[in-house]
Amino acid sequence: MKKKILLTAAAVVVLLVSAVTAGSFYLVNYALVDAPRHRDSSFNRAIANYPELRSWIDSLQAEGALRDTFVVMPTGERAHAIFARSSKAHGATAVLVHGYTDNATSMLMIARIYNHFLNYNILLPDLHAHGQSYGNDIQMGWKDRLDVMHWIGLAPGMFRTPADSMRLVVHGISMGAATTMCVSGEHTPDYVKCFVEDCGYTSVWDEFAHELSGRFSLPEFPLLYTASWVVRMKYGWSFGEASPLKQVAKCRKPMFFIHGDNDTYVPTAxxxxxxxxxxxxxxxxxVPGSKHALSYRDHKAEYVKKVTEFVSKWNGAEN
Structure with missing residues (x-):
């Protein structure tokens, strides 16, 4: 009888472990591999959402200023970015980082602030596994920080500006904001002057726990623990270490935090x-009334004013 009970208990344990393991792989694939992405890198979607972009984009294209570039990352994978030089930039440059499952063109409305209103050079990378950049796994801003830092290192050459004359801001939205914060905690060149993060999360763990609860009505234990282990084994990082919260604590350069007060995807809290x-x-x-990543759409004039004032203060020629 005892043997039968032990065998039954062992079978139950095996079934539970198998279910949790299968669930963990499903969660990782669902969030990081199989998530549908906006692969269309044309400007049509951006213009449809923000018609004010059309004349600015047409002007840049007429001048041949809006260009594509591909580089090889230290990992050996090819990465893509859109960039435009400004003859009036005098070294002022903005690196603009898009969100989860999106691509560089989704940041064109922010690029217009910097290029059209402030005469900045602009650099809009496609993050790993997004847009025209290679890769299959979404890195949630953590390993992406290394790619963005590589782009930052390339910026003086791309914009034909000596490093000691460059003044650079990094501005990201959603996962791009998380990436921006993760970059901020690293040692960045002196020409990186400030950061703007718009609706980024505290950590990948916190964001996935929020989604696991809200989308699937599941607790953190055990799936989040085991899924994080799977990510560690497959991709070399974990949900816990991917922490913008820990990174911003190390940042000594100025940062502007923006968050809609009606954000339920990355909770305002x-x-x-x-x-x-x-x-x-x-x-x-x-930002009053704004849902996730919609602060600019809802308050265009104020967004432009506040961002312009912040970067002009901290990314000015005197800094």
Whole structure:
């Protein structure tokens, strides 16, 4: 009888372990591999969402200023970016980082702020496994920070500006904001002057826990633990280490935090510990009524004004 009970218990354990393992692989594939992505890199979708882009894009294209480039990352994979030089930039440059499952063209409305209103050079990378960049697995901003830092290192050459004359801001939205914050905690060149993060999450763990609860009504244990282990084994990083919160705590350069007060995808509550963890100088704007990644759409004039004032203060020629 005892033997039968033990065999039954062992079978139950095996079934549970198998179910959790299968669930973990499903979760990883669902979030990082099989997530549908906007592969269309034309400007049509951006213009459809933001018609004010048309004349600016047409002007850049007429001048031959809006270009594509491919580079080989230190990992050996090819990465793509859109860029445009400004004859009036005098070294002022913006690196603009898109969100989860999107691509570089989704940041064109932000690029217009920098290029049209501020006369900046602009560089819009496609993150790993997005747009025209190679890869299959989404890196949630963590390993992406290394790619963005590589682009930052290439910027003086791309824009034909000596490093000691360059003044660069990194501005990201959603996963791009998480990437921006992850970059901020690393040692960046002196010409990186400031950061703008718009609706980024505290950590991949926190964001996936939020989604696991809201989308699937499941607790963190055990799936998030085992899925993080799967990611560690397959891709070399874990949900816990991918922490913008820990990274901003190490950042000494200025950062502007933007978050809609009606954001339920990356909950608005996440911005407060991020802001508290970041040493001065810093600035916070809680955007009334805006859902996830829609602060610019909902408050265009104010968004342009606040971003312009922030970067002009911290990315000016005197800094």
């Amino acid at each position: 996440m911005v407060y510990p991020l802001y508290e963890a970041k040493p001065q100088p810093k600035q916070l704007w809680i």
